[in-house]
Amino acid sequence: MVKKKHYRPAGKKKEGNAARFVTRSQAVKQLQVNLPLFRKLCILKGIFPREPKKKVKGNHHTYYHLKDVSFIQHEPLLGKMRDIRAYEKKVKKAEAKKNRDRAIILRQRRSTYKLDKVILQRYPKFIDALRDLDDCLTMVHLFAALPAIEDRIDVKRIHNCRRMSHEWQAFISRTHKLRKVFVSVKGIYYQAEVKGQLITWLTPHPLQQVLTDDVDFNIMLNFLEFYEALLAFVNCHLYRSINVKYPPILDPRLEAFAAELYALSRYFDASSRSSVLDPQVSSLPGSSKVDESELRLAQLQYQLPANEPGALMGLVENVPGEDEEDNDTMMCKELFKDMKFFLNREVNRESLLFVIPAFGGIVSWKGDGAPFEEDDNSITHQIVDRPLQHELCEGRKYVQPQWVYDCVNAKKILPTRDYLAGRELPPHLSPFVDPKEEGYVPDYALKIEQWKASEILPLPDVGKEDLEDPQNFADLEKAKEAAKNDKKLKALQKEYFDGLKVELNGVPPSSSISKTDNQISAKATEDREESDPDYEQIAKDKEELELLTISKKKRGLYEAMKKGKKRKHDNVEVIKERKRKLKESQKSRDG
């Protein structure tokens, strides 16, 4: 029967999805803007398409909710953007008429817009902003590493990104909020915990970035525009929260040496001192503990030229601790306590300058503006990333940078033996992996766990042997079991097909089935341990029965879940297989 076409009277409004959702082109038409401007507004306002339950216009359209569209329509930015566009025409006109003076004047008076209201609207609470900060930080850090491109990326913006990324890092480092670091091929992942929010961001390696042509920089710049504003406000809020004046004034000399982070940490130090000195701003708890002489010392040191005071970083440690610091923060603060690091020329200075102070260490580097020199006797660790060439200094360890990151992730000072300069490094493991979910734990993770568990660090060789053998056995056993299961499955399959054949031939089914059943059970009992064959059989039967009784809707879900699990399991199996092969090849090489 043909369904009757729905008829809507002429005056009646649309209802349902047709009334609530519009396609993108409809939205653009309604707003009377062009597509790039619509995109920009969507990006700034954080408006995304939504999925209606019924797509009235077809599947290949993107749908926006009508409320979202009217949300843009009432945005003051929209009017401002229109004005700016009209103004640009004025400038163009002046230029076309060769009225240079007027064009210059007009350009000077160009109006700008601010995003503060939009940010407040999108993130009514500070926590909301922190929750969405991941992408913002990743992008700002990426642009901080990009070269300026003519007509596309302004130098000023890149400098701004660089500055703000350093401000953020300085805050994290100063308040010891960094939790995890992971050096990947894509860059360095950092994870910090600010106000209970885990914020993860990626910084590219400090190298010349590969520029590609297949990206639309306009879109990225729109995002960047918003992110820059957001990060500035977030930084401002965070700096205020620890009583530091926000746009920090940096030592121009240090800035020139590209050591902004260090400059920022010095700035922090100085400002916290001054706030302590200021009687009105004594909100910093425990400030009274710091005595006057120390204050004067610190102030003096702030005024001293940049490269002289080495003890200043040490003083940072003594800054009155905030009461609200949780256990984690305390632990992070204490990790590299009483350790002095020196970075060689070839290591990634920016990253280590960020990470080491974040975990309470003192750090210096080779180059101008460094707080202490290489020949300082109190240095405990020197970070080297190439085979040692010159003679070593007494009383310090020459380690590779991975040691610092691994220590940070393990929250424990690991033995430096494997990490000494020139050695082949142990694997660098991701701290973001949940071993339970992954289903596979690499050897080195187990080893670290063991170290963590035992307070006294064992000799690495002994630990290794102990660990590897059980793993091996377990693997072997598993492989055997798998082989067994395979065999059994094949037998079962054969039985089943035989049964089918018999049935087809016309023999009464009851007898043959019972026979095969018997055979199956017999086989199963043979394969399994002899002790309780009945129980195994029962379990198997039950499983089958349950599968039969599961409802159709749930069965699909169940099967999908099983499939996902199996895929994961297969991946783990592949890895284990590889490991086994590697071991074998190693053994054969040794033997």
Next chain:
Amino acid sequence: MSGGEGSDLEDYPSIRDTDSEDEESGSSENEGELNTSRNDGLAIDHGNEEESDSSGLHEAVEESDSSEDDEVAPRNTIGAVPLEWYRDEKHIGYDLTGKKIKKKEREDKLQSFLASADDSKNWRKFLDEYNDEEVEVTKEDMKTINRLLEGKAPHGDFDPYAPYVDWFKWDDSKHPLSNAPEPKRRFIPSKSESKLVKRLVLAIRKGLIKPTKDEEEEEESVYPLWGDDSNSTEKDGSHLSYIPAPKPKLPGYEESFNPPPEFIPTQEEIDAYQLMYEEDRPKFIPKRFTSMRSIPAYENAIKECFERCLDLYLCPRVRKKRINIDPESLKPKLPSRKDLKPYPVKCYLEYRGHKDTVTSVSTEASGQWIASGSSDGTVRIWEVETGRCLKLWEIGEAVTYVAWNPNPEYSVLAVSVGQDVLILNTGFGNEEVQKKTKELLSAERPTTPDDTATFVSWIQDETHEGTRLRHFKTVSSVEWHRRGDYFSTVVPADILFSVKISYMLSLSLPLSHITHSLFLHDPISHLLAFS
């Protein structure tokens, strides 16, 4: 050229020296001016005797010129001819004596690039093609060039704003150069200018001209946006709920610069990826770097960031409940077999006697007897408790179904055999029951001209002391009504019979499917058939 410049510099101080000597011996009237204009050669000169000084200056200039000439003295004398003419020659031209000047050998590009990378001054060097030599622009030259670009005098020593010293001595001269009186316009303010000023003033007053903004003012745009979080602004219901974008996936072991060796695929596996479909191929192939220093820049950094941007503003977002449960929990909970106990686990009794498959078993209403039919053509009645066979009927044909009459007043068993249904007297029960049963079975069967007669015929069976109902086709099962008044038979050939024993009434129903089992419901009008 650099040498020449150097000599120039040397020359100038010498001039100045002579000048200063002159100054000292010079007339006193120009002293003040001289002090101010210490670096202005011209001004200095005219404080003294013109001829001697000017000649001196001239000499100096000549000297410098000649020195410059000496230096620059074009090695090449080809003149202003296009240099292409000599491109393929081995010489670049001829020197003053007419000898060929040979081309110098060029460094190859790599070497020159390396040299240039090492040399910080490289950007100042350029190649003079005419003379075929590399020329370095000295700092002084750079300064000169910069000044020229700015439209200043080439020499830094030159002061364009030095007080004007009139070289013409008016004292002795009788006639000025021009005798015209000063014009009036030199004394009255300009009309056009005042007009312009008036206009500007008006515009400023009206607010048409605004002062230019300071850039620093804009910098102050960052302020603490969020107050204390305590003043939580409630979300008004007018907006849709904001769905935060899902966070990007965190990297696993395989993304490490130095992953455990088992995470790195072997060469064969990498080759195998090429055979996969593009979508199935792993996006990221783990790699191992021996040190952090050797990690290269990630080539897809910008692209991945861009893709993330696209996802953020182009992807529809839907809140979906993620089921984070164990798949096993989806299965319904079945009672375990242990809980179903007690159930027989051991064979307690065996009823032996049938020689072929037992096709049907039926229990008597009291539960004392079991009737069983077998395909060996026998019907047996067993005592349940002992397993003794009490009765045996040899029917001769495979029995398909047996059913006791549930009514305890009759002791009747219905047996379906081939096309027939036998109603047998079992011979159990007390006399009253036996009497009733015999009465029932011996009752006269009317041969009414019914429709059913064509389907069923009643025959008295003498051998088994029962009644035989012959159907036109094979009967598969028999079912009694609960009261024992009716029974029904299933004939797989689409027809179901119901026979009422006591009233001898029967009806037949056509069924669309082959019926397997029946159930007679209590009110007689209902009959359930299962197919």
